[in-house]
Amino acid sequence: MAPVTPTLPASTAMFHYYLLQASGGEDATGAGLLVEEFVLDDDLSAVRLRSACWTSADAGWWSSAAFVRAARTDPRLRSRLTAVNRPGAEAAYGRLGGGALPDEDTLRRHFSDDVPLAAGTPLRLGAGPAVHRVLFAGEPDGDAIARLSALLRLGAAPGADVTQPGVVGTGRLRVNDTNHLWHLRRVGGVAWSIDVTSDPAGGDGLRWVLRQITDVARCHGLVPATIERLS
Template sequence: MTTETAARYTSSDLLDYYVLRAEADPGQLAGLLVEEFVLADDLAAARLRSAGWTPADGGWWSSAAYARAVRTDPRLRARLAAVDRATAEATYHRLGGGDLPAEEELRGHFRDDVPLATGAPLRLSDGPDVHRILFAGELDDRRLARLGALLRLDDPDGARPGVVGTGRLRVNDTNVRWDLRRVGGGIAWCLDVTAEPAGGDALPWVLRQLIGVARAHGLFPATIERLA
């Protein structure tokens, strides 16, 4: 196990925000969910931290069971929508919470973490490491098309089974590539990300951006694994 470090990205929102809709009335907002992945030194996810707030509960609560349920229960996911911090602030104020605490203060409400396994990957080749971002959630054809466009996916020959498409980006002197795949017998999605040369700041930044794009289209990040 490597030493855990909270990843810091070049992003206005370091935490992930979701608005929660009422179960009886999807048009009515019921609260907020705030999450953060704690990454190991090799950028594999070590822990998922989360906290929720609803006016009915009168304060913030943290539940590992709830965080797991978000990844396994489609009905619960249907009540959540990814938002940016500005929208979370407006929602919190509208529901009577006042000013949304700063992100460092929100981290103080993370009390019941979900541990995620990390460790040295099995070395299968001499190629670059792969960081696999696993997502729960469903994509209809419209969302998949929009996500593919934003991810710059291109796989015209369809030569690699299971790969929906491949995107590429050069960040400074680093070439980054990602493959969107359907996994888990069709019940989940993943992005397999490689960066060459390894090291530097490009990979953590790209991982953060890719997670943000996927969240905006209804996918929920479940973990980040380091493969080889």
């Protein structure tokens, strides 16, 4: 990829929006909106998942750690979620009778039942650079993975290279003066991850890269569960 100079977000949080369907399936009618925020530590690992849900039937916002945990473990619930961006969330909220979607500072007031995410000593993988692993739940079909691979501009998988188990492909991008490398990986047959490394470490584009990669994956059937820093 050609070098890019991003407009870097000032916040150390990631806001995600999902349309909540009344039932699974392509023709399901939208019933509500799920808003999530990953709160990141200084090293860009996720320390908390905050959320609130609004449904047209309830006509109000509610917060449930059990609900967002279930969205990562229950395929039936996950099938009811459709990732959208902020304009898509605004349109859905208005269409369902909610009016104008509150800004993110206001939405945060509805986050009352957080999910703490593990934050401890980073797992040491060797002498190489730190790895930021975005871990995802979800079972997208082959077409969705192919589209995701194309958007991530992944090169060929490493084949029989046992040092890279489960890797589907590898992409790279230069942001400002930092080279970023990522692997899309199948993890344990039950999850997916995108592992990102930066050279030199600590470049100011890493947060932007993590956010862009996460948003692309969300739009292809993967639901982010956490961001870990492995070193």
